[in-house]
Amino acid sequence: MKIPYLTDLGRPRASSETGAxxxxxxxxxAWLLIVGIAVFCTTIHGIVNHYSPIPFSDQWDGYLGFVHxxxxxxxxxxxxxxxxxxxxxxxxxxxxxxxxFGGRNIFLLIAGMSIQFxxxxxxxxxxxxxxxxxxxxxxxxxxxxxxxxxxxxxxxVWGFQSQFLMVYLFxxxxxxxxxxxxxxxxxxxxxxxxxxxxxxxxxxxxxxGIFVFAILCFQSLIMRRPWRELAVLLVSGxxxxxxxxxxxxxLDQGFPSVEPxxxxxxxxxxxxxxxxxxxxxxxxxxTVGTIFGLLSLAAMTYLAVSLYVQRAITPYRGFLxxxxxxxxxxxxxxxxxxxxxxxxxxxxxxxDTPMLISLTCLILLGLDTIKNIKWRxxxxxxxxxxxxxxxxxxRIASIDTPELFQRNLAVLSMKIGLHRPDLTASIYPPQGWxxxxxxxxxxxxxxxxxYASGWLHDAGHVRFSPSQxxxxxxxxxxxxxxxxxxxxxxxxxxxxxxxxxxxxLILLVDNKDQTVGYGVSGMPRPDVKHALRTSVNAGWTSFAxxxxxxxxxxxxxxxxxxxxxxxxx
Numbered sequence: 001m002k003i004p005y006l007t008d009l010g011r012p013r014a015s016s017e018t019g020a021x022x023x024x025x026x027x028x029x030a031w032l033l034i035v036g037i038a039v040f041c042t043t044i045h046g047i048v049n050h051y052s053p054i055p056f057s058d059q060w061d062g063y064l065g066f067v068h069x070x071x072x073x074x075x076x077x078x079x080x081x082x083x084x085x086x087x088x089x090x091x092x093x094x095x096x097x098x099x100x101f102g103g104r105n106i107f108l109l110i111a112g113m114s115i116q117f118x119x120x121x122x123x124x125x126x127x128x129x130x131x132x133x134x135x136x137x138x139x140x141x142x143x144x145x146x147x148x149x150x151x152x153x154x155x156x157v158w159g160f161q162s163q164f165l166m167v168y169l170f171x172x173x174x175x176x177x178x179x180x181x182x183x184x185x186x187x188x189x190x191x192x193x194x195x196x197x198x199x200x201x202x203x204x205x206x207x208x209g210i211f212v213f214a215i216l217c218f219q220s221l222i223m224r225r226p227w228r229e230l231a232v233l234l235v236s237g238x239x240x241x242x243x244x245x246x247x248x249x250x251l252d253q254g255f256p257s258v259e260p261x262x263x264x265x266x267x268x269x270x271x272x273x274x275x276x277x278x279x280x281x282x283x284x285x286x287t288v289g290t291i292f293g294l295l296s297l298a299a300m301t302y303l304a305v306s307l308y309v310q311r312a313i314t315p316y317r318g319f320l321x322x323x324x325x326x327x328x329x330x331x332x333x334x335x336x337x338x339x340x341x342x343x344x345x346x347x348x349x350x351x352d353t354p355m356l357i358s359l360t361c362l363i364l365l366g367l368d369t370i371k372n373i374k375w376r377x378x379x380x381x382x383x384x385x386x387x388x389x390x391x392x393x394x395r396i397a398s399i400d401t402p403e404l405f406q407r408n409l410a411v412l413s414m415k416i417g418l419h420r421p422d423l424t425a426s427i428y429p430p431q432g433w434x435x436x437x438x439x440x441x442x443x444x445x446x447x448x449x450x451y452a453s454g455w456l457h458d459a460g461h462v463r464f465s466p467s468q469x470x471x472x473x474x475x476x477x478x479x480x481x482x483x484x485x486x487x488x489x490x491x492x493x494x495x496x497x498x499x500x501x502x503x504x505l506i507l508l509v510d511n512k513d514q515t516v517g518y519g520v521s522g523m524p525r526p527d528v529k530h531a532l533r534t535s536v537n538a539g540w541t542s543f544a545x546x547x548x549x550x551x552x553x554x555x556x557x558x559x560x561x562x563x564x565x566x567x568x569x
Contacts (some may be wrong), residue, residue, distance in 0.1 A: 043153075061435065117167075134380070152352040154348070155353050170212075175195075211330065324362060516545065
């Protein structure tokens with residue numbers, strides 16, 4: 001028996017469709033494509049602009065700590081929990097980055113963008129297979145605009161976040177695979193077993209991957225598939241869940257307690273803001289985010305229910321509905337786990353990836369259901385306006401990044417044996433000082449990543465030598481010297497002859513030409529940029545012990561020392 005919704009595929013062009021309608025559709029398609037390409041290019045620029053090889057936050061234990069455990073012979077580290085997740089596939093990427101590409105994050109950032117690009121290709125391929133009336137280039141423009149939006153910058157510039165992108169790629173692949181071979185109501189095992197295998201990969205990517213089995217069951221029901229297919233999904237999901245939760249420990253996150261009446265108000269609010277976080281990012285307004293999330297959820301609910309009642313859920317439409325449903329389940333899980341920390345947690349950048357995927361699914365589903373070309377053109381125009389509005393956030397990709405300089409100072413202070421909790425907090429929770437100092441020492445001992453070469457490797461080792469001074473290789477000033485309980489802080493600016501964009505090591509020297517402190521450049525100095533018309537962040541900060549008195553500062557570049565002019569007191 002043929003399924004009714006397959007009988008109208010390839011229908012001839014309606015007589016009501018005019019050349020003007022197609023012209024408008026073509027113009028809007030070109031607009032979407034231009035916006036999408038602009039978003040993609042500015043995001044690439046943002047990744048380069050925000051690049052840092054320094055481990056950050058969970059990367060210290062989830063990546064560097066994992067590599068450390070492997071070196072100690074603890075193979076169980078592959079399966080150990082990271083919070084509520086088992087990051088098996090992400091750890092494969094971590095291993096490759098550490099052992100093949102030097103542990104400098106470059107491979108991980110490329111991998112993240114590649115994962116998102118494969119997600120884009122999946123959307124385009126599914127639309128093509130579903131014979132959607134939406135122009136293919138419009139789909140490319142929509143996918144580029146949302147999937148590569150800088151709103152989700154945390155997942156693009158933080159190498160540890162590859163699993164956050166990976167879980168949705170494997171989940172969407174599972175939903176696409178489940179629709180393979182559907183032409184009637186007979187079971188087709190290649191799609192069912194293939195989807196189950198991809199759901200396992202999603203589960204091994206991140207904790208919410210376990211939801212993929214539940215969504216596949218939902219997809220089976222809305223597509224009215226035979227019960228035998230549903231049974232396979234239920235059994236395989238049960239087996240995977242049993243293995244996944246064997247020995248699972250629910251960790252105490254230390255979140256504040258919330259009164260029941262407050263929770264009843266906070267939970268739905270958190271959920272809706274999560275679902276509308278792109279609008280929040282564009283407008284920086286919680287109310288706008290809440291309304292956007294509510295409208296998105298209402299629109300998808302209406303479309304899904306209407307299509308189900310009409311028996312019009314094609315494999316392509318089932319793929320889009322399932323993709324949106326996974327984001328809803330992920331939002332629920334994030335809400336129940338994070339709401340005690342306040343609404344602000346619903347707007348963190350990493351949560352924008354699933355929200356943008358849900359938005360892509362919703363727009364493509366809505367466009368696919370519109371048969372009249374004039375209304376389809378109007379809907380596509382609405383999508384283009386929305387994409388343009390969200391793309392306004394791309395301007396953030398080119399701003400200065402003082403937080404990266406703070407991270408450099410944090411690892412520098414640890415490297416030279418200073419304890420500065422205010423700086424360490426920029427790369428790891430303050431209470432984790434004993435752990436992070438241990439891992440930093442390990443990284444130094446094995447020459448891991450940024451500790452293998454460059455300014456961080458040289459800090460604490462290079463000593464000033466008057467015979468290696470060449471003041472022609474830089475311009476700079478030693479501006480200020482302050483004392484605090486932890487030691488001495490010196491600041492200034494430096495621009496090397498070839499305007500290096502990577503940080504420059506700074507040495508502090510006393511009146512006997514003895515090295516008494518180290519620093520690094522990279523702090524934003526708009527005044528220097530304007531005066532010297534340079535593109536580098538020229539400011540530097542250096543540390544020395546409290547009982548020393550630096551009298552000079554030198555930049556160390558290409559095994560040469562360059563003295564910076566000391567401003568008079």
